[in-house]
Amino acid sequence: MSDGAMAPQDLEAALRRIGAERYHHLHPFHKLLHAGKLKRGQVQAWALNRYYYQSRIPAKDASLLARLPTPELRRAWRKRLEDHDGTEPGTGGIARWLKLVEGVGLDRDYVVSTAGLLPATRFAVDAYVNFVRERSVLEAIASSLTELFSPGIIAERVSGMLANYDFITDETLAYFKPRLTQAPRDSDFALAYVKEHARTAEQQEAVQAALRFKCDVLWSQLDALYYAYVDPGHVPPGAFVPADHVRRS
């Protein structure tokens, strides 16, 4: 570590600090969501936009899988595809997200069409897919490390949404329960990989930048939701307008 590189445990601490400062559990839209401060139409907008993120996760994982060098690494990463795409029709994270979408009263086909998506959601999610495709395997794996922080936000979201919205049920939120075990399994693997392979100061800076980038991807999606749908609400041309949305004069 003569080049100024950190010990692996210090790198882990640095990565956890990035999450503590930049993960989207700190975002005002998340706070409104779990505190029950949103109208049904605003929750719909969140579910609709977040669907696009969910739907593109297998594309990002497949492009990384294609570049992993060993059967061991590919087997480990393949679990993510199984988690999201399922093992048969109606299973997997995307199918469960569509149950959430229907549970909050949206038309499934409309959501899948992405016709009402905020352009900023598309740009942020596509930036993530492109990042994973174009950067080093080390950076691509590091960009998944936001999962280190997801059990906390999921617990907060599920308990808050169940307590505060009468249109939200356990079944609607079925997406999240498996994530509480999948995400730690995946982030343990990714963190171990990053700690082992990011040995130079330059590599360690690159993995921190990758995690900051990914935090930006998540954060900017909530920025766009807040700006478009929270009082006063500036819905961009062509995007979803909730039935209960108060149009600005």
Place this chain on the structure above:
Amino acid sequence: MSDGAMAPQDLEAALRRIGAERYHHLHPFHKLLHAGKLKRGQVQAWALNRYYYQSRIPAKDASLLARLPTPELRRAWRKRLEDHDGTEPGTGGIARWLKLVEGVGLDRDYVVSTAGLLPATRFAVDAYVNFVRERSVLEAIASSLTELFSPGIIAERVSGMLANYDFITDETLAYFKPRLTQAPRDSDFALAYVKEHARTAEQQEAVQAALRFKCDVLWSQLDALYYAYVDPGHVPPGAFVPADHVRRS
């Protein structure tokens, strides 16, 4: 035109309607900017973020140029590279934009570093560069057609900013004057190309979608500026904070 395609002049009218409904001259941030309703720090945020857009335009034009099939087309498109990158140091649109950046009181190196950029700006601009690289030549050329509408917004912006901000001078706004002749020359060429080559209904729908996409790219950049910097202002982690910015509690 038996497949339901429009006559070329009807396609042009459809494209102009898209601009009338979706071009960012309608955006509330643009209205605040040219009406003199922004503080200096908010104008700085606009200049800083818009710099990234300017800086990536040659990348998008070069990737299209690389795919154009004839010397005639490449010569025509090469003018755009000359306009933006100049013919010698200190000339061209990017250099003129940096004069604007300095004129509003920003540090040039900080802006060029893009350290303070809004992530949403980066994602939107990169989406545009990727669109031009990945889609058909016809769609890539069509996505430039927002220039049909730029002389109007530039005239409004220059007169409004000169009248309303004491820190804005003719010299600061030197970027815009050449654009008043360059943009119509470029958009005349692109429009003629699109009218000639988009003959099927499918191609005509694709060029309209390309123009809507490009309007979204521009619009979402102003969405992000408004959300981050206009009252109350939610600056995302790591982005530029103007000296006169009032932090939220």
